[in-house]
Structures are given as structure tokens and as C-alpha cells.
Amino acid sequence: xxxxxxxxxxxxxxxxxxxxxxxxxSRRRFAACAAEFGLTAVTARFILRLHEPTSMRVLADHLHxxxxxVTGLASRLVDRGLVTSRPGSDRRVKNLExxxxxxxxxAELEQRVAATSLAATRLTKKDQRAFIDxxxxxAGSEAKRE
Amino acid sequence: xxxxxxxxxxxxxxxxxxxxxxxxxSRRRFAACAAEFGLTAVTARFILRLHEPTSMRVLADHLHxxxxxVTGLASRLVDRGLVTSRPGSDRRVKNLExxxxxxxxxAELEQRVAATSLAATRLTKKDQRAFIDxxxxxAGSEAKRE
DNA sequence: TATTGTTATACTCTATAACTATA
DNA sequence: TATAGTTATAGAGTATAACAATA
Numbered sequence: 001x002x003x004x005x006x007x008x009x010x011x012x013x014x015x016x017x018x019x020x021x022x023x024x025x026s027r028r029r030f031a032a033c034a035a036e037f038g039l040t041a042v043t044a045r046f047i048l049r050l051h052e053p054t055s056m057r058v059l060a061d062h063l064h065x066x067x068x069x070v071t072g073l074a075s076r077l078v079d080r081g082l083v084t085s086r087p088g089s090d091r092r093v094k095n096l097e098x099x100x101x102x103x104x105x106x107a108e109l110e111q112r113v114a115a116t117s118l119a120a121t122r123l124t125k126k127d128q129r130a131f132i133d134x135x136x137x138x139a140g141s142e143a144k145r146e
Numbered sequence: 147x148x149x150x151x152x153x154x155x156x157x158x159x160x161x162x163x164x165x166x167x168x169x170x171x172s173r174r175r176f177a178a179c180a181a182e183f184g185l186t187a188v189t190a191r192f193i194l195r196l197h198e199p200t201s202m203r204v205l206a207d208h209l210h211x212x213x214x215x216v217t218g219l220a221s222r223l224v225d226r227g228l229v230t231s232r233p234g235s236d237r238r239v240k241n242l243e244x245x246x247x248x249x250x251x252x253a254e255l256e257q258r259v260a261a262t263s264l265a266a267t268r269l270t271k272k273d274q275r276a277f278i279d280x281x282x283x284x285a286g287s288e289a290k291r292e
Numbered sequence: 293t294a295t296t297g298t299t300a301t302a303c304t305c306t307a308t309a310a311c312t313a314t315a
Numbered sequence: 316t317a318t319a320g321t322t323a324t325a326g327a328g329t330a331t332a333a334c335a336a337t338a
Contacts (some may be wrong), residue, residue: 013256015274016263017194018281023172024191024286026165028210042305045170048163057319064174066307071321073305092314108328117162118284127280128161134277135164138264139171140172188328203296215296219328238296238337279332 022050026118033116037109046073047082048113055088077102094101172264179262184257192219193228193252194259201234201243223248 027041034044042063049062056074060067074096077083082102085094098106114120119128173187180190188209195208202220206213223229228248229285234241244252260266265274 012260012266015265016260017279021285022281023169026169041230114158114162119161119165120158122284131280132161139167144157
């Protein structure tokens with residue numbers, strides 16, 4: 001049986017547990033959303049991140065994964081005609097960029113993600129604004145100030 | 147294919163994108179936390195979920211994965227002395243339960259998860275209360291009411 | 293017939309290490 | 316030497332399908 005606590009650590013675990021529940025549900029929704037477009041969660045994030053010509057190295061940083069993974073992901077997307085790969089002025093670099101089809105897909109994907117997000121389906125507009133305010137603080141790199 | 151509903155869903159996408167950023171960062175933190183205890187993210191969720199004797203089928207539902215995965219996960223945890231597996235009154239069923247070591251690990255894991263959660267490290271106590279209120283609505287199954 | 297758990301299989305994600313081409 | 320990308324490899328997560336035991 002779970003231990004019911006009234007201490008501050010119990011409260012801290014409550015918020016952490018709730019957040020993790022939301023995290024898992026959000027992951028599933030995002031993956032389902034990506035699947036509607038024939039994408040996995042990672043390739044969907046790949047496309048949503050690709051706003052301008054970006055080297056594989058930088059994209060790996062954005063996706064928080066090793067550069068060795070980006071080669072394969074990019075290769076599949078190139079094969080599907082969603083991404084192009086061109087050498088940069090530094091000949092070691094390959095710049096990835098969305099094709100017209102890729103940009104069209106990203107626009108549709110963005111709208112679908114927005115429409116199916118937990119935030120959109122479970123919160124009122126007013127609560128969404130309060131939620132954004134808190135998320136901005138969570139997503140930033142600053143520490144809290146009591 | 148999903149239908150594109152609006153051309154200006156900027157606000158809805160903003161909150162969805164922010165939420166997804168927080169989701170990814172939370173995943174990484176949780177996985178790092180689990181790794182401190184020699185666990186992967188899934189086995190950590192497995193242990194945090196195991197409060198009372200639970201069949202593999204029910205646990206699979208809780209973890210939102212196929213039952214075929216639970217066999218292997220449980221097997222590894224049994225080998226490590228964290229979980230026991232015993233047949234139920236229905237002889238098809240195996241009931242999984244934490245050992246004393248497993249319960250001790252879970253207690254430590256809960257505290258560590260709470261301490262390293264984004265919610266704990268980035269939000270003040272006051273904001274945490276507001277956050278819990280919103281998360282409760284997100285985690286529940288109710289639809290929004292405008 | 294239906295369900296629980298098991299096994300085999302396959303695909304994806306992910307990191308590490310060794311390699312090449314370039315800087 | 317250092318960096319960008321590639322390739323090979325391995326471990327983990329996950330789903331599907333076929334199977335045995337039980338209900």
C-alpha cells in the first residue's frame with residue numbers, strides 16, 4: 001500500500017508523480033499523432049525541429065541524442081522526400097532542410113499536435129494561459145526563487 | 147489523414163510545444179534518476195507501480211504495454227531480488243509483489259524522484275500548488291468545461 | 293472459447309567505439 | 316589534433332503472433 005504522507009516530501013512526490021503521469025500520457029498522445037503521419041515520435045520531433053538548414057550535429061543536440069543516430073533518421077526522411085541533405089561551406093558538414101512536402105507535413109503535424117495535446121483537450125483557455133506561465137518557468141533554465 | 151482545421155493555431159501550438167519540452171526534460175530526469183538505482187525508466191515505473199500483489203496482466207495495463215513485455219521485466223527484477231512471483235488462486239495468474247529490498251528501493255526511489263523533478267527544482271512551493279491543481283485536471287479523464 | 297502468461301521475432305531508439313574526410 | 320558524419324554493434328523498449336495451461 002502507498003504510504004500517505006503529509007510531510008513536505010510527500011507533497012513533493014505528489015507533484016512529481018502527477019507530472020510523470022502527464023508526461024507518459026503526453027508521450028502516448030504525441031506518438032499516436034506522429035503515427036497518423038507515418039512517423040515515429042523521434043522522426044516527428046526531428047521534423048518539428050527543422051525550421052532552417054541545420055547540421056546533423058546541431059540537430060543531435062536539439063534532439064538530445066548522439067550524432068550517430070541522426071544519420072539514420074535523416075536518411076529515412078530523405079528517402080521519403082521530406083528532407084534534403086546538402087554539404088555546407090565546411091565540407092565536413094551536411095545541412096539538413098525540409099522539402100516543400102516536408103514543410104507541408106510539418107504544418108499539418110503542428111496543428112494536429114496542438115489539437116490533440118492534453119493541454120488543449122483538458123484545459124479551458126483561461127487555465128491554458130496559467131499553464132503556459134508555469135511551463136515557461138519549468139522549461140527555462142532558471143532556478144526557483146522562494 | 148488528419149484534417150487541418152485552422153490556419154492560426156499559434157496559441158494552442160505554443161502550449162502543446164511547451165508541454166512537450168517539459169515532457170522530454172522530465173523523461174531524461176526520470177531516466178537519470180532510475181539509473182542511479184541501476185534501473186531503466188520502465189523498470190523504475192514498474193517498481194513505483196507495484197504497491198500490492200498484482201498480476202502481470204494488470205501491471206501491463208498500468209504500464210500501458212503488452213503483457214508479453216512484463217514477463218521479461220519481471221524476470222529481471224526477480225533475479226535481482228526486488229520482486230517475487232507467486233501463482234494466484236486462478237492457476238493461470240502470477241501475482242507479482244515487491245520484496246523487502248524492493249520496498250526499500252521504492253521508498254528511496256520515490257524520494258529521489260521527488261527531489262530531482264522539474265516541479266521540485268524549478269517551482270516555488272506556491273507555484274507547485276497551482277501546478278498540482280492544473281496537473282490533476284490534466285491527469286484526470288474529465289473534459290474541459292469552458 | 294476465452295484468458296494468463298510465455299516465447300520467438302522484428303522494428304525502433306539509443307549509446308559507444310572505430311573509422312573517413314576535412315579543418 | 317579536433318570535429319562532422321558514417322558504420323557496426325549492442326542493449327533496451329515495444330508490438331504481434333503462435334503457443335500451453337487453465338478457466
